[in-house]
Amino acid sequence: MSTSYVHDLMAHVRDFHPGETEFHQAVQEVAESVALVIDRHPEYAKAKVLERIIEPQRAILFGVPWVDDSGEVQINRGYRVQQNNAVGPYKGGTRFHPSVNLAVMKFLAFEQTFKNSLTALNMGGGKGGADFDPKGKSDAEIMRFCQSYMTELYRHLGPNVDVPAGDIGVGGREIGYLFGQYKRLSGEFTGTMTGKRLAWGGSKLRPEATGYGLVYFVEQMLEVRGERLDDKVCLVSGAGNVAQFTVEKLLDLGAKPVTMSDSGGFIYDPEGIDSDKLYWIQDLKNVRGGRIAEYADRYPRATFTPVDASLDHNPLWSTPADIALPCATQNEINAADAAHLIEGGVRLVAEGANMPSQADAVEAFHEAGIVFAPGKASNAGGVAVSGLEMAQNSSHSQWSRGEVDAKLHQIMKDIHRTCAERADEYGVPGNYVHGANIGGFIRVGDAMLQQGVV
Numbered sequence: 106m107s108t109s110y111v112h113d114l115m116a117h118v119r120d121f122h123p124g125e126t127e128f129h130q131a132v133q134e135v136a137e138s139v140a141l142v143i144d145r146h147p148e149y150a151k152a153k154v155l156e157r158i159i160e161p162q163r164a165i166l167f168g169v170p171w172v173d174d175s176g177e178v179q180i181n182r183g184y185r186v187q188q189n190n191a192v193g194p195y196k197g198g199t200r201f202h203p204s205v206n207l208a209v210m211k212f213l214a215f216e217q218t219f220k221n222s223l224t225a226l227n228m229g230g231g232k233g234g235a236d237f238d239p240k241g242k243s244d245a246e247i248m249r250f251c252q253s254y255m256t257e258l259y260r261h262l263g264p265n266v267d268v269p270a271g272d273i274g275v276g277g278r279e280i281g282y283l284f285g286q287y288k289r290l291s292g293e294f295t296g297t298m299t300g301k302r303l304a305w306g307g308s309k310l311r312p313e314a315t316g317y318g319l320v321y322f323v324e325q326m327l328e329v330r331g332e333r334l335d336d337k338v339c340l341v342s343g344a345g346n347v348a349q350f351t352v353e354k355l356l357d358l359g360a361k362p363v364t365m366s367d368s369g370g371f372i373y374d375p376e377g378i379d380s381d382k383l384y385w386i387q388d389l390k391n392v393r394g395g396r397i398a399e400y401a402d403r404y405p406r407a408t409f410t411p412v413d414a415s416l417d418h419n420p421l422w423s424t425p426a427d428i429a430l431p432c433a434t435q436n437e438i439n440a441a442d443a444a445h446l447i448e449g450g451v452r453l454v455a456e457g458a459n460m461p462s463q464a465d466a467v468e469a470f471h472e473a474g475i476v477f478a479p480g481k482a483s484n485a486g487g488v489a490v491s492g493l494e495m496a497q498n499s500s501h502s503q504w505s506r507g508e509v510d511a512k513l514h515q516i517m518k519d520i521h522r523t524c525a526e527r528a529d530e531y532g533v534p535g536n537y538v539h540g541a542n543i544g545g546f547i548r549v550g551d552a553m554l555q556q557g558v559v
Contacts, residue, residue: 138542195231198272219545251282296498316350318486432457456480
């Protein structure tokens, strides 16, 4: 039944969502896990629960006209995919990047539904953004774009309807402009967005949450195997928010991160990226807007390897290490990369970005006995603290950094336990992919069964 269910479902998905490769990849992975549940509980198949989760409850597409600093009218395309609200209001990030399109938004919203479910907080799944590139734009241009984007979208949002957050290209500055326009149009100061500044409703530890949560999850993966992070050599990709705070928490727990990257290439520091070096990188990327290649000029014992499009793999993943933490973007690890990681002695891979490992790479990890954690579990710390921000907003309060950190740490422990227990329950012990998908699906699926066909 499992094989035929997945085959028939994917045939339907490809027919109704043609050409949407990332979306197909995400659905295939979940379907293979959910098939294990349906073998025991056919009521999910009868009610077509997964089929209903796959179809967005609402997909909003709109033009975003704005005026640049030279007075020229520009037009971008905006999106908001409201995937599923069975366990709470739609919740998910906002991405401003040229690669944004409907297929990418659907894949991210679908993944977000299961990720949010795993936190056990009352959050449904959604995602949004625009094909606007903030790089090279002035603050005034970014403000005008954000105001135009929110002018269309605000009518679809609300603290009990849909609560966007930040994502690639959308940080504190953009959230401020978006929230300001929402407040202006709605006439309300409500917790309709997360990732806000502390002075007006934000949560402490929100910038750090995804990176910290990733490392807390890895800590649990090692603990159940009788190991610790002490002195583990770690490969980290990316140099943005997630990668920076992943490195910070790795250092806190005694690990040795040796790589970071951006679109130009990666740096390898055999001595390790320590706290002083990380601070320099944060200033480089967050303040000066520089490129990671400058690190090798500053620290001569480090090397910089530029991107080489002629290669079938990223040399970053050829570096010998114990742990790999991809924190850059989706599908950054292919089968060739996976082979190099295995050859280099990596024994654990946990995703900090959204679906950075291609399906054949995940298969290679499992076949090689590498412990692998999918992003919907291991990078759920960001949305977990977004949920905590929503709770603080609803009670008009602000918790201390220590309180938020303790709650985040516990949520990541609980997510790990859910993944492990569901994998054991359905006969795939140690398989975090199946455990995460099943854990996320059952909570949403049960709510849908109880609420009827709506």
